[in-house]
Structures are given as C-alpha cells and as structure tokens.
Amino acid sequence: MYEIITAGGVVGEMALIDEGAPRNASILAATYAELWEINTDKFRSMVTGNPDFALMIMRVMARRLPIMNQRYRPTAPVYPGKRT
Helix, strand or coil: CCCCCCCCCCCCHHHHHCCCCCCCCCCCCCCCCCCCCCCHHHHHHHHHHCHHHHHHHHHHHHHHHHHHHHHCCCCCCCCCCCCC
C-alpha cells in the first residue's frame, strides 16, 4: 500500500512530531524531486506561527491514518473490555 505525493506534499511529519519513535514509512521518488529538510525547531516555529500550516499537517495525518490502520491491522479481532 502506498501513497503518491505530488508537488507541495509533505513527508516525514511524524518524525518531527513523535521524536525518537521508530519510522513507520519510507519514501521513493519516481521522478526528479526537490526536497526541503526542516528540523524540529523550524517545524515547531512554523506550526506555532502559522495556524493554517498546522491545520494542513493535521489534514495530511488524518488522511494517512486509515492507510496506516489498514497496513498494521491486527490479524485477529481485538475486543475492548473484560478479558476471560
């Protein structure tokens, strides 16, 4: 399962939000791509200084959540509540 990211797209946002956690995705460029690296301090500055940027990042994460859930869905059903 993969996602095609077009010009202006975002990758690596989880690494900036959940620092130190293991990576959960990789990327591969199918064509020439110009990438901008943003460190944690710059990312935080952009999020706190620009609410529209923060909302855009949240929308990206919300759109990707079902993809990640599908990819890592447990093989057996998980039922909350009392265990027997």
